[in-house]
Amino acid sequence: PAPVVAIVGATGAVGVELLACLAARGFPLGGLRLLASARSAGRTLDFAGRAVAVDELTEESFRGVDIALFSAGSDISRRYAAAAVKAGAIVIDNSSAFRVDPDVPLVVPEVNAAALAGHRGIVANPNCVAAIATVALAPLHRARPIRRLAAATYQAASGAGTAAMEELRASTAAWLHGEPFEPTVLPHPYAFNLFSHNAAVDPETGYNGEELKVIAETRRLLDAADLPVGITCVRVPVLRAHAMALTMTFDEPLSPDEARRLLTAAPGLRVVDDRAANHFPMPSEASGRDEVLVGRIRTDLGDPSGRSLCLFVAGDQLLKGAALNAVQIAELLLRR
Numbered sequence: 001p002a003p004v005v006a007i008v009g010a011t012g013a014v015g016v017e018l019l020a021c022l023a024a025r026g027f028p029l030g031g032l033r034l035l036a037s038a039r040s041a042g043r044t045l046d047f048a049g050r051a052v053a054v055d056e057l058t059e060e061s062f063r064g065v066d067i068a069l070f071s072a073g074s075d076i077s078r079r080y081a082a083a084a085v086k087a088g089a090i091v092i093d094n095s096s097a098f099r100v101d102p103d104v105p106l107v108v109p110e111v112n113a114a115a116l117a118g119h120r121g122i123v124a125n126p127n128c129v130a131a132i133a134t135v136a137l138a139p140l141h142r143a144r145p146i147r148r149l150a151a152a153t154y155q156a157a158s159g160a161g162t163a164a165m166e167e168l169r170a171s172t173a174a175w176l177h178g179e180p181f182e183p184t185v186l187p188h189p190y191a192f193n194l195f196s197h198n199a200a201v202d203p204e205t206g207y208n209g210e211e212l213k214v215i216a217e218t219r220r221l222l223d224a225a226d227l228p229v230g231i232t233c234v235r236v237p238v239l240r241a242h243a244m245a246l247t248m249t250f251d252e253p254l255s256p257d258e259a260r261r262l263l264t265a266a267p268g269l270r271v272v273d274d275r276a277a278n279h280f281p282m283p284s285e286a287s288g289r290d291e292v293l294v295g296r297i298r299t300d301l302g303d304p305s306g307r308s309l310c311l312f313v314a315g316d317q318l319l320k321g322a323a324l325n326a327v328q329i330a331e332l333l334l335r336r
């Protein structure tokens with residue numbers, strides 16, 4: 001029989017995309033339960049053209065549920081995931097609550113599908129940057145082990161939720177009308193500006209929480225526990241697609257042509273690398289697309305050894321960075 005699926009955080013930025021992904025991919029559903037806070041109880045959400053009621057999340061919400069997609073923040077995941085597992089559901093968790101738990105596989109199907117086999121009721125869906133970056137890194141890493149990675153990100157508002165997307169719209173409108181605007185969701189003015197990622201900064205290392213997540217999760221996903229990773233994460237005034245510059249050093253030289261061949265053949269990627277037209281991955285073209293866009297494939301002139309390559313990548317934060325990856329994990333579970 002088709003599985004009963006619950007979505008925790010159904011009214012959020014990712015929740016709404018989870019619904020859209022399930023519908024678009026024709027995911028077999030034996031039932032659909034939409035859960036959110038008490039504030040949303042009684043609302044309805046559209047699923048494939050019909051209105052489905054939203055219920056308040058409680059410990060009893062998981063009776064009869066086979067797959068529970070969690071996307072309501074790590075506090076909610078820590079509080080309710082155990083109840084879902086106890087009720088017999090497999091949890092696919094989009095929060096950071098379990099991503100570095102050795103008992104919980106962290107999975108990007110194109111990168112490490114085999115890791116799913118070890119799950120004990122909870123599967124973690126990675127941080128959006130780690131998911132998007134590793135789709136591009138994994139095919140190269142399989143051909144030549146990556147020994148060092150440097151990254152700079154250009155991250156969209158959606159990673160901070162629907163309220164942050166609304167703040168980007170409202171602050172941009174205010175700016176254009178010459179009106180004052182006080183940010184309440186993000187810590188700095190967002191319109192016509194960019195700022196270091198809003199996650200708290202570790203006073204010891206100077207790295208923020210987002211950067212530390214990407215480092216730990218990229219290592220797990222690539223099965224490269226000691227991979228040295230340097231990264232700077234920045235929020236840019238884009239609604240829903242992240243971009244990133246990646247520079248990697250390999251064991252042995254890898255030519256840009258060979259890298260282009262590997263990336264062209266890899267699942268989940270689309271090469272956008274037109275030097276003549278100066279057309280490379282952009283958030284505007286990554287938004288609403290399942291594939292991660294990759295381009296600017298070139299030798300890193302900053303490494304005279306010739307063993308380093310640069311890439312520029314863009315991927316939809318709400319799709320491959322969150323909802324799509326979670327639904328792909330659910331599809332893998334069904335196939336087992």
Ligand code: A2P
Nearest residue numbers: 009010011012013036037039040057072161162
């Ligand atoms: P609600 O809309 O009822 O607040 P986003 O990341 O876009 O901000 O969305 C967060 C999601 O998490 C929303 O669906 C939100 O529901 C849900 N959520 C937040 N707090 C709770 C809670 N205490 N119990 C259940 N769901 C919650």
